[in-house]
Amino acid sequence: MDNLSTTEENYIKTIYHLQQTDSTVSTNDVAAKLNTKAASVTDMLKRLNTKQVLNYEKYKGFSLSNEGEKVALGIVRKHRLWEYFLVEKLQFGWDEVHAIAEELEHITSKLLIERLDNFLGNPKFDPHGDPIPDSNGKIQVQPQINLVDMPIGETAKVSAVGSQSTELLELLTHKNIAIGTSITIKKKFSFDNSLEIETNSGQTFTISRELALALFVTKKSQP
Amino acid sequence: MDNLSTTEENYIKTIYHLQQTDSTVSTNDVAAKLNTKAASVTDMLKRLNTKQVLNYEKYKGFSLSNEGEKVALGIVRKHRLWEYFLVEKLQFGWDEVHAIAEELEHITSKLLIERLDNFLGNPKFDPHGDPIPDSNGKIQVQPQINLVDMPIGETAKVSAVGSQSTELLELLTHKNIAIGTSITIKKKFSFDNSLEIETNSGQTFTISRELALALFVTKKSQP
DNA sequence: TAAATATTTTAGGCAAATCTAAAATATTTA
DNA sequence: TAAATATTTTAGATTTGCCTAAAATATTTA
Numbered sequence: 001m002d003n004l005s006t007t008e009e010n011y012i013k014t015i016y017h018l019q020q021t022d023s024t025v026s027t028n029d030v031a032a033k034l035n036t037k038a039a040s041v042t043d044m045l046k047r048l049n050t051k052q053v054l055n056y057e058k059y060k061g062f063s064l065s066n067e068g069e070k071v072a073l074g075i076v077r078k079h080r081l082w083e084y085f086l087v088e089k090l091q092f093g094w095d096e097v098h099a100i101a102e103e104l105e106h107i108t109s110k111l112l113i114e115r116l117d118n119f120l121g122n123p124k125f126d127p128h129g130d131p132i133p134d135s136n137g138k139i140q141v142q143p144q145i146n147l148v149d150m151p152i153g154e155t156a157k158v159s160a161v162g163s164q165s166t167e168l169l170e171l172l173t174h175k176n177i178a179i180g181t182s183i184t185i186k187k188k189f190s191f192d193n194s195l196e197i198e199t200n201s202g203q204t205f206t207i208s209r210e211l212a213l214a215l216f217v218t219k220k221s222q223p
Numbered sequence: 224m225d226n227l228s229t230t231e232e233n234y235i236k237t238i239y240h241l242q243q244t245d246s247t248v249s250t251n252d253v254a255a256k257l258n259t260k261a262a263s264v265t266d267m268l269k270r271l272n273t274k275q276v277l278n279y280e281k282y283k284g285f286s287l288s289n290e291g292e293k294v295a296l297g298i299v300r301k302h303r304l305w306e307y308f309l310v311e312k313l314q315f316g317w318d319e320v321h322a323i324a325e326e327l328e329h330i331t332s333k334l335l336i337e338r339l340d341n342f343l344g345n346p347k348f349d350p351h352g353d354p355i356p357d358s359n360g361k362i363q364v365q366p367q368i369n370l371v372d373m374p375i376g377e378t379a380k381v382s383a384v385g386s387q388s389t390e391l392l393e394l395l396t397h398k399n400i401a402i403g404t405s406i407t408i409k410k411k412f413s414f415d416n417s418l419e420i421e422t423n424s425g426q427t428f429t430i431s432r433e434l435a436l437a438l439f440v441t442k443k444s445q446p
Numbered sequence: 447t448a449a450a451t452a453t454t455t456t457a458g459g460c461a462a463a464t465c466t467a468a469a470a471t472a473t474t475t476a
Numbered sequence: 477t478a479a480a481t482a483t484t485t486t487a488g489a490t491t492t493g494c495c496t497a498a499a500a501t502a503t504t505t506a
Contacts, residue, residue, distance in 0.1 A: 007463065027484055040464055042485055047462090059471055059484060090338040100332045109323045115313040230493065250454060263494050265455055270492090282454060282501055448506090455500065462492085470485065476478095 004051070006106045009075055010034065011044050012053060013105075015064055016072035024061060073137035078113055079105040080126035080133075085116060087127040094127040095169045129160035129179045129216070147183070147195070147215040155184040156217035163214055171211065176201060183217065227274070229329045232298055233257065234267050235276060236328075238287055239295030247284060296360035301336055302328040303349035303356075308339060310350040317350040318392045352383035352402045352439070370406065370418070370438040378407040379440035386437055394434065399424060406440065 004012070014033045018025040027045070031038045049056035053068030064072060082104040086097040107113075114135060117123075124140055125131055133139045144159055158181045161168060172178065182200035189195070193209035227235070237256045241248040250268070254261045272279035276291030287295060305327040309320040330336075337358060340346075347363055348354055356362045367382055381404045384391060395401065405423035412418070416432035 005462080028482095036463095037465065038484065039466080039486080043463075046485095086335075090335070090342055092334075092338070096334075100330070100335050103330045103332075104327075107323070107326045109326075111319075112309075112313070112323055115315070119313055228492080251452095259493095260495065261454065262456085262496080266493075269455095449504100450506090451502100451504070453500100453502070455498100457498080458496095460493100460495075463490100464492105465490075466488090468485100468487080470483100472481100472483070474479100474481070476480090 004053075004071065008044070008048065008051070009071070009106060011041075011048060012064065012068055012072050013075045013079075015054075015062075016069065016076070019063065025063070026061075070137050073133045073139070075105050077133040077135070077137075078107070080130060081113060081116055081120065081123070083126045083128070084120055084123050084132070088120065093169065095164055095166050097127065098164060125159070125179075127179065128164060129158070142218050144216045144218055147185075147212040147217055148193070148209065150183075150185050150217065152185050152188060155182055157182050158215055159218040160216040161214055162216065168211075168214055175205070175207070176203065177215070183215075227276075227294065231267070231271065231274070232294070232329060234264075234271060235287065235291055235295050236298045236302075238277075238285075239292065239299070242286065248286070249284075293360050296356045296362070298328050300356040300358070300360075301330070303353060304336060304339055304343065304346070306349045306351070307343055307346050307355070311343065316392070318387055318389050320350065321387060348382070348402075350402065351387060352381070365441045367439045367441055370408075370435040370440055371416070371432065373406075373408050373440065375408050375411060378405055380405050381438055382441040383439040384437055385439065391437055398428070398430070399426065400438070406438075 011030065011034070014030055015025055018029055018033065022029065027038050027041045031041045034041070045054060045056050045062055048054040048068070049062070053065055053071055054062050055065055056062040079101045082101040083094075083097045086092040086100060087094055092100075117135070123132060131139045131142060142159055145156075150156060158177060158179055160179070161172070176199065177183075184198045185195060186198055186204065187196035189206070193212075194206045195209075195212050196204065196206045198204045234253065234257070237253055238248055241252055241256065245252065250261050250264045254264045257264070268277060268279050268285055271277040271291070272285070276288055276294055277285050278288050279285040302324045305324040306317075306320045309315040309323060310317055315323075340358070346355060354362045354365060365382055368379075373379060381400060381402055383402070384395070399422065400406075407421045408418060409421055409427065410419035412429070416435075417429045418432075418435050419427065419429045421427045
């Protein structure tokens with residue numbers, strides 16, 4: 001399935017991402033994500049169903065077919081490689097790259113993306129810490145946990161953030177926390193659920209529960 | 224004028240390129256270049272006219288407005304910068320990059336293209352030797368002449384080729400001629416209009432009139 | 447210059463992607 | 477479980493971009 005419009009690709013990608021978090025995905029969910037109306041989504045679901053990338057039964061629900069998932073992973077791969085390029089080579093901040101990558105991810109050349117991958121040194125994770133699927137669609141799964149679920153005394157590396165807002169970036173920059181920063185949990189305060197942490201740069205300070213909820217960590221493994 | 228679709232941009236770019244060579248541009252010319260029909264072109268001319276990028280009078284003709292020319296130069300800038308990127312950073316051959324750049328040239332971010340320009344070292348000419356407009360749309364004009372018009376004894380640098388066909392590339396590769404190669408005219412044979420030339424690598428050989436017609440040179444200046 | 451030819455435009459239609467309003471179906475709750 | 481509510485789908489329009497066939501205008505040539 002290769003003859004897909006940019007719009008069709010965007011629907012497939014959106015459904016893919018929604019499926020990752022929610023167990024079931026509704027017409028309304030898709031409409032909300034894409035800033036469109038439920039009726040438009042229904043139209044598209046029917047088109048994607050005939051194109052075999054979706055299993056769809058009216059009024060019953062829908063999910064990506066294997067083919068559809070492959071398409072989605074291809075788009076995600078392109079998106080994340082371009083994000084990596086923008087941050088590593090063009091000095092963009094990680095909070096600036098999403099919109100640009102949304103456009104670049106629809107460039108069709110297969111050869112281009114393989115050459116880009118090589119040029120970038122075959123990165124496994126994008127600037128937000130999200131894994132980059134390989135050319136076969138395989139994703140290197142990281143056992144990620146939320147910072148609030150880390151036991152006292154343990155150390156882990158920040159591997160992803162729960163939001164990509166400028167506000168969060170501002171706070172993290174100020175606290176000197178980035179993807180790759182090692183964090184050790186020193187104390188948990190039950191009064192306000194704040195956490196005292198120590199980073200690999202030696203600083204010790206407390207962070208709010210809100211901030212901790214936005215941080216995901218891995219015990220070992222990747223950058 | 225910023226809210227232009229990819230299709231509209233392609234029409235503007237095509238009209239721009241046709242205007243560069245032909246003194247007048249016809250509806251049929253545009254249709255031929257874009258592989259479409261004259262009626263479709265007329266539809267688009269009317270749209271572009273209301274969008275102020277075109278001066279159009281029915282049955283009389285049309286040309287880009289100042290605004291339209293600015294748009295065209297912006298697209299050409301993006302196209303050539305991306306071609307430069309593909310050849311210099313991703314190891315593509317100059318005959319492979321056109322189709323990919325046709326897609327990349329429609330990515331909208333202004334900041335992206337300025338950062339890309341810096342990343343590439345602000346190149347002034349693309350891999351085919353064509354000038355890259357600056358961010359204000361200014362083109363560095365090279366006084367280019369055709370190789371057949373060079374007088375005997377003079378030396379100049381290959382700055383552009385008249386075609387981007389794979390066949391031409393094959394021949395040039397075999398003869399060791401590339402953008403930047405210095406060529407001195409040694410002799411002209413009136414029998415078949417072939418030329419004996421010497422290149423900066425010291426080789427001396429003859430080339431056909433057909434090949435000479437495909438080569439453009441500059442006396443001094445740029446790479 | 448008038449007729450023949452070529453070019454351009456209009457008229458009317460089609461497909462993709464979207465919308466609003468109304469109808470059909472599912473789910474919730476009293 | 478039946479009524480109320482929420483969700484999803486259909487029906488019918490709209491816009492963009494393209495098409496064919498026919499009409500209008502320009503250009504060429506006899």
